[in-house]
Amino acid sequence: MNNFNFYNPVKILFGKGKIAELSKNIPADAKILMTYGGGSIHKNGVYEQVKTALKGFNVVEFGGIEPNPHYETLMKAVEVVKAEKIDFLLAVGGGSVLDGTKFIAAAALYEGESAWDIAAKQLTVSKALPLGAVLTLAATGSEMNSGGVITREATQEKFAFGSPVLFPKFSVLDPQITFSLPQRQVANGIVDAFVHVIEQYLTYPVNSPVQDRFAEGILLTLIEEGPKASTAETPDYETRANLMWAATMALNGLLSTGVKTDWATHMIGHELTALHGIDHAVTLAIVLPGVMRLMKDKRREKLLQYASRVWNITEGTDEQKIETAIQQTESFFRQVGISTLLSEHQVGQDTINQIVERFTQRKMRAVGAQQDVSIADVGELLKTRL
Numbered sequence: 273m274n275n276f277n278f279y280n281p282v283k284i285l286f287g288k289g290k291i292a293e294l295s296k297n298i299p300a301d302a303k304i305l306m307t308y309g310g311g312s313i314h315k316n317g318v319y320e321q322v323k324t325a326l327k328g329f330n331v332v333e334f335g336g337i338e339p340n341p342h343y344e345t346l347m348k349a350v351e352v353v354k355a356e357k358i359d360f361l362l363a364v365g366g367g368s369v370l371d372g373t374k375f376i377a378a379a380a381l382y383e384g385e386s387a388w389d390i391a392a393k394q395l396t397v398s399k400a401l402p403l404g405a406v407l408t409l410a411a412t413g414s415e416m417n418s419g420g421v422i423t424r425e426a427t428q429e430k431f432a433f434g435s436p437v438l439f440p441k442f443s444v445l446d447p448q449i450t451f452s453l454p455q456r457q458v459a460n461g462i463v464d465a466f467v468h469v470i471e472q473y474l475t476y477p478v479n480s481p482v483q484d485r486f487a488e489g490i491l492l493t494l495i496e497e498g499p500k501a502s503t504a505e506t507p508d509y510e511t512r513a514n515l516m517w518a519a520t521m522a523l524n525g526l527l528s529t530g531v532k533t534d535w536a537t538h539m540i541g542h543e544l545t546a547l548h549g550i551d552h553a554v555t556l557a558i559v560l561p562g563v564m565r566l567m568k569d570k571r572r573e574k575l576l577q578y579a580s581r582v583w584n585i586t587e588g589t590d591e592q593k594i595e596t597a598i599q600q601t602e603s604f605f606r607q608v609g610i611s612t613l614l615s616e617h618q619v620g621q622d623t624i625n626q627i628v629e630r631f632t633q634r635k636m637r638a639v640g641a642q643q644d645v646s647i648a649d650v651g652e653l654l655k656t657r658l
């Protein structure tokens with residue numbers, strides 16, 4: 273196992289009715305900016321629950337943060353923070369609102385010329401406003417990690433940023449809030465969480481049985497619970513609770529301790545969202561099978577472990593076991609309702625060329641933390657996903 277530092281200070285308030293505990297977790301004299309998305313919280317009662325819990329607090333609101341949050345919108349919120357002298361941010365929404373709020377927290381105290389550089393140039397963020405979150409969509413893990421991803425609409429670029437100062441102080445996870453999610457977003461959450469685990473697991477062995485079995489436990493949970501949630505006529509609390517906790521645990525830093533991580537699928541997927549607005553999880557379902565096949569020799573050992581322990585594949589040659597595991601993975605994505613091919617989104621070879629060109633212009637030689645997926649490979653693997 274490799275050396276590591278593990279730090280995660282996020283307090284999790286998990287379960288039914290936990291929004292009511294907001295007031296105990298925000299300083300009484302705080303001036304709060306409550307951020308939210310396109311309005312789902314007005315329809316499902318979350319807005320009222322939050323406002324009731326914050327009775328007596330000084331709260332300013334900023335709504336309209338869109339999915340794949342736009343830098344342009346977030347900078348408007350930064351102006352509000354400065355004008356209103358806000359000193360605490362409360363994000364109420366899915367990964368986009370949480371990520372956007374992390375960016376607002378950093379950009380509000382940024383002293384350089386363009387806050388876009390925080391993401392585009394991966395600047396070190398050393399100070400940020402404190403933030404808390406009420407999560408409404410189980411998927412990204414943003415509620416318990418210190419990263420975010422934002423999009424610049426003007427240039428169709430999507431970049432990640434992160435800093436230990438951007439961990440939420442607390443996150444409220446009430447699975448009941450996810451009952452109002454459209455099926456598409458439930459499915460997105462299952463697949464996003466699944467691929468987060470894969471990015472930290474399906475690489476190279478470093479003798480890390482604890483991390484491997486945590487990862488396999490989350491994958492198996494998603495495989496068991498995911499189809500229940502995507503087929504149920506009415507949402508079941510226990511299923512949603514298990515999915516919510518699985519998604520949080522999938523990307524809170526625990527799985528990546530001491531192991532070799534990847535993130536090639538995410539880096540390629542972000543380009544598909546930036547250029548075509550395809551849902552984040554869908555981009556991952558499209559790209560991942562291509563990455564797995566491309567890596568079938570280099571990452572043979574972990575792929576065989578995945579085939580055996582997660583899919584219980586015991587028959588055939590090693591080559592066949594790996595291919596079956598890749599097919600099972602793709603079938604699982606389709607089973608929960610996620611498309612897995614570029615052609616299903618009217619995306620063709622021209623976009624593949626554009627992505628390769630973008631990576632080349634950014635002077636990237638390879639993607640993924642292991643740098644074992646070359647830019648030429650990116651073009652080749654995407655061709656197999658047409």
Ligand code: NZQ
Pocket residue numbers: 308309310311312313316337338339340341365366367368369371408409410411412413414417419420421449450451452453454457460461464523538552
């Ligand atoms: O905007 P509203 O009206 O709230 O509607 C949202 C949005 O349209 C809706 N929604 C959320 N909760 C709901 C609900 N609708 C009904 N009932 C509820 N309870 O769902 C739609 C999608 O929301 P969004 O926040 O965009 O989805 P998600 O949580 O999947 O977040 C995706 C973003 O997170 C980034 C992605 O790149 C993408 O920008 N990621 C963040 C990560 C991180 N911070 O660690 C890691 C991930 O890999 C990912 O990159």
Ligand code: ZN
Pocket residue numbers: 412464468538552
């Ligand atoms: Zn993701």
